[in-house]
Amino acid sequence: MKIETIREDTFQNYGVIFAFPGDSREAFYIVDQDEESPWRTALFRFSDKKTDVLERHPNTKETFEPLQGTALLLVASGEAPEDFRCFLLDQAVSLKKGIWHQVLALSEAAVVKITENYHVETEFYRLEKAWGANLHPLP
Known part of the structure; x- marks a missing residue:
């Protein structure tokens, strides 16, 4: 599987990219919000x-x-969890409700900040086959 770059055209079905729009000079921009529930950060x-x-x-x-x-x-979209895509997480994103997801470390370990509703419902899907990034050192 190829690792894709997060861009608006490749990621729009899954969520929102944390970035100022176009050539915006604004100092403050609300990227994503959810008025239904209080959020938590972890x-x-x-x-x-x-x-x-x-x-x-x-x-x-x-x-x-x-x-x-x-x-x-x-x-992956809610209808097809086996048909997932893989992105390099090199910028902040906000996933839509119901998007199947998982994070994997390419480095020894990684840390991400997560913001989500205070009360979280979680569903799990077991893949037919385990998946991992097979990285090989360059010659």
Whole structure:
């Protein structure tokens, strides 16, 4: 599977990219909001290099904001979790409600900041086959 770059045209079905629009000179820009529920913020440290499980939250959007290390973000629409895509998580994003997802570390470990509803419903999907990034050192 190829690792894709997060761009508006490749990521729009899964969520929102945290960036100022176009050539905006604004100092403050609300990227994403959810008026239905209060939110919470957390740090998530992980070192998993492979996974056989995706998860989703039908009641909340969820941000992934890279802080340390290098990570991949796997995402799939609600109808087709086996048909996931893999993105290099090199910028902050907000996933839509119900998007299947998982993060994997490319570095020894990675840390992301997560913002989501205070009360989170989680569903899990076991992949038919475990998936991981097979990275090889360059010659």
